[in-house]
Amino acid sequence: MDNEWIIEVTGFLNNRKGRLIYEQITGEWKKGVDTLVLDLKTVTGVNSMGGAWIMRIRQHVHARGLVFSCVNLQSHVENYLRMIAPVVSHLSLKPPKPPGFFESLGAAFFNALGESREVLKLMTDSIYWTFIAPVEGKRIRWASLFEELHEMGVR
Numbered sequence: 001m002d003n004e005w006i007i008e009v010t011g012f013l014n015n016r017k018g019r020l021i022y023e024q025i026t027g028e029w030k031k032g033v034d035t036l037v038l039d040l041k042t043v044t045g046v047n048s049m050g051g052a053w054i055m056r057i058r059q060h061v062h063a064r065g066l067v068f069s070c071v072n073l074q075s076h077v078e079n080y081l082r083m084i085a086p087v088v089s090h091l092s093l094k095p096p097k098p099p100g101f102f103e104s105l106g107a108a109f110f111n112a113l114g115e116s117r118e119v120l121k122l123m124t125d126s127i128y129w130t131f132i133a134p135v136e137g138k139r140i141r142w143a144s145l146f147e148e149l150h151e152m153g154v155r
Contacts, residue, residue: 018053041072
């Protein structure tokens with residue numbers, strides 16, 4: 001294949017570097033190129049986001065009907081990419097659908113239920129410390145109260 005575009009990647013492949021490579025490829029595709037080759041000979045390591053960008057680049061190149069390959073991988077980089085490939089290769093690049101009517105209604109119901117529980121807990125604590133605790137001989141720990149008020153920003 002005579003029309004290869006070889007991009008040499010160096011250092012640690014992370015989110016920032018992966019995004020830069022992707023933007024380089026999508027921004028200025030060279031005319032007449034039918035194969036994209038990423039030379040990973042000097043890549044010292046890769047994290048999950050860097051690997052995900054490699055998979056996204058592969059999807060982008062394949063969507064154009066072209067050939068993609070990675071060459072000169074160190075064993076630990078190759079093993080890592082093989083490990084995460086099944087996880088990230090099937091992911092859709094489309095954003096998730098917004099929730100429908102029933103999903104929104106259910107979410108609002110469960111949010112209101114959670115807030116109601118919090119209000120009930122607060123009311124229970126207030127009633128206990130206002131009426132029951134003094135009868136049981138328990139006193140308010142003023143130092144703890146002031147510390148808690150300070151934490152909440154009340155001065």
